[in-house]
Amino acid sequence: MDIPYTVEERPDTGLFNAKLGVWLFLASEVMLFGGLFSAYIFLRYGAPVGAFHEWGQELNIPLATLNTLILISSSVTMVMSWASLKLNDFKKYKLYMGLTLLCALGFLIIKYIEYTAKFDHHIYPSTNTFYAIYFTLTGLHGLHIIGGMIVLFYFWIPGSKMWDSKPEQFTNRIEIAGLYWHFVDLVWIFLFPVLYLL
Amino acid sequence: MSSGHSTADIQSHIKVYMTVFAALAALTIITVAASYLDLSTGEGILLALTIASVKGSLVASYFMHLISERALITWILMLTAGFFFVLMFIPMASFIDQAQVG
Amino acid sequence: MDSHNHHEEPFYRKYIWSTDHKIIGLQYGITSLIFLLIGFSLMMIMRWQLAYPESAVPLVGSIFGEDGMLLPEIYNSLGAMHGTIMIFLGIVPLAVGAFGNYIVPLQIGAPDMAFPKINAASYWCYFVGGVVMMSSFFTAEGAARSGWTSYPPLADIEVGQTMWLIGMIFLITSSLLGSINFITTIIQLRAPGLTWMRLPFFVWAQFVTSFLLVLAFPPLEAAAVLQLMDRVAGTSFFLPSGLVVSGEVLGVSGGGSPLLWQHLFWFLAHPEVYVLILPAMGIIAEVIANNTRKPLWGYNSLVFAVVFLGFMSFIVWAHHMFITGMGTAMSAFFQTTTMIISIPSIIILSAFFISLWGASIRFNTPMLFALAFLPMFGIGGLTGLPLGFAAADIYLHDTYYVIGHFHYVVAPGTIFGLFAGIYYWYPKITGRKMSELLGKLHFWPSLIFMNGVFMPMFIQGLAGVSRRLWDGGLEYAHASGVLHWNEFMSISAWLLGLAQLPFIFNIFYSLKRGEKVDKNPWGATTLEWTAPSPPLPHVNFEKIPEVHRVAYEYSVPGRKRDFTPQTEPKKG
Structure with a gap:
């Protein structure tokens, strides 16, 4: 006996299991980053007036802006890869998923450049509370990117065989992975102004 | 999968995705440009967070399909949002309350 | 229809890397019971130091050095790890991981949890977290010694804390993973006809608990x-x-x-208190309804109360x-909300008490534990009220009064609830009942010695004895009048330990010798x-069963039997 509603939707909720599951996971992620944003507010309020703004001047806004655009693009290619599956176009799916991974890689490389530039200027998490929360937030976000990349890579090459046997379930999986990926993008949309611009 | 996702539907979705992409890119440029304006700290924070919220809701509504998602998901997210704001503001409120005592 | 793949499964697939919710539930149950025993043993060692300060600990003293004395830093480690183990490795995994996993899919008529592999991953994360926590005892730094609350700055600079944090990340x-699974399972996999208001109260309790965890x-x-x-x-966050x-x-x-840490x-640890108590309340509801042979009184108000809670x-x-x-201003706000939250607890407890009224109660072992739960949790809850008022809390904070209060909630409260659950569902798991005689030998001494351990804590706490003193307060004049209770409490604690032997024996004995029963021995x-x-x-x-009725149709007038299963179709 199979577990019901893994692929088809339960009539009264209109959802299949994994979709509900991933939204609950994202809810917990909201609270995880919520805890860190709360720490940010708490520390900023506790710091001398204007100190957080001043400490943040060292950050590289052009690079971060570029990174924001890259991550937004990866969200678009992600949703396009799902739409391609919906249109039964597996080749396009492969293309868009590859582009998504490429964007993610680009994001990490730029992040790496930013980090090393900071270390070269002897700026570390221990420098002050602003850099403490900056490195923690961006580091944790970066880990989320890496985790997402592993999953997306799996669906790009090894896991994509499922398309031949269970296309509907595979499309669902891409939708679920996409929800996570857009969430990671969404977190960055808030991290960017909070850390770099304020 | 959800009913009503015909080929034509998807193709009209794709147009929406492209529009949203353009809006997100434009808002990113605007928020960076605005940070160079001579605003007070409060105004700056308000403007930046407003733009971020607009961008965030665009991503959530269209890329994550929240605009047409089932009520159950919306309820769970509203509950989460409620507790998120509790987590944001109550520690800060007690911090301020404390500062006045000290 | 019938499963075709379970015959060929080798041992390790069936019992180790299993994805069957029942096996995972049992894995959780066995592991967490062992952790409960370990956590309890740590406390029994600490109680020696409190009863007979600075004398060599018998039996295990040689672990602590040549003279066998419990040094203050070891005492602190034991205290921190007692709390951590009992809460995060003992009770939560037993109440949620074990009972939730085993019972919830059965009670909602599902073939398994919604995500069986994630379920297994949840158990193994817990296992790794437990191993990390336990292995911290054997590192050069030793185990964490900053209390289970890990308040900085102490926890930031004291040794042993790093392992604790890594362990906690695994446990969290x-x-x-577990609670996302529970919520999805309860929402998506309910059997046909099992509407929300037909759910057993236990499922509701697990549902709310899972939301708190998520x-x-x-x-x-x-x-x-x-x-x-x-x-x-x-960094300098704290x-x-x-x-x-x-x-x-x-x-x-x-x-x-x-304060940021606090x-x-x-923000977690208060909901965590309800994570500890709600599943136990759920079990108590099942046991009471079954053994009073009456519908649970005020089912709707129970459900609304638990959601509001x-x-x-x-x-x-x-x-x-x-x-x-x-x-x-903030104190007033939190005092108000604290008083408000006592209302749903009181509704739940009152509904349980009223359920007893006019019933012909079956006094079997699960029911005895359930009956004891009511006043014990009541004491725990009521003694919490003074702590909810800032004025009283300023005096009582960090005294033994606090220890007494939350142990009444968790030990004779939650743990009695969990015992009731083990006795109640053992026949479902094994096909045999646990021995009633051994059960009663377990129950009565447990009840007496639980109170022997925790009641005097209120006395010491009201006298102002701090909860964190290695010598129990010998150096303080205000404590001198109440310190003689320490020996009494310690002896009670050790006897409480002895009282668990019939229980442990019973689990193994009844596996082979327990009375064989059919699939519904309690008439549930x-x-x-x-x-x-x-x-x-x-x-x-x-x-897959089909559901036609609410959860507790007991003793409906005019029916042949005094219970009507939820699966029984309604006539005409």
């Missing part, structure tokens, strides 16, 4: 990451500027705040922080009793 991940645990995970950064990367340690100013940037910690539990946390210098109405005992591997039911 495990809880998150939304309250991540901020602690965030806090654990921050504390880890403080320890490993030299360290204020100019902090002096051992006469020297600490060489960190400063600018952080210890907010993030208690879950909601409120997110906005009461700072009542743990009244003495941190919080202003009157809920769905788990329509499955074979033990339920079929991977699929539970011969066929």
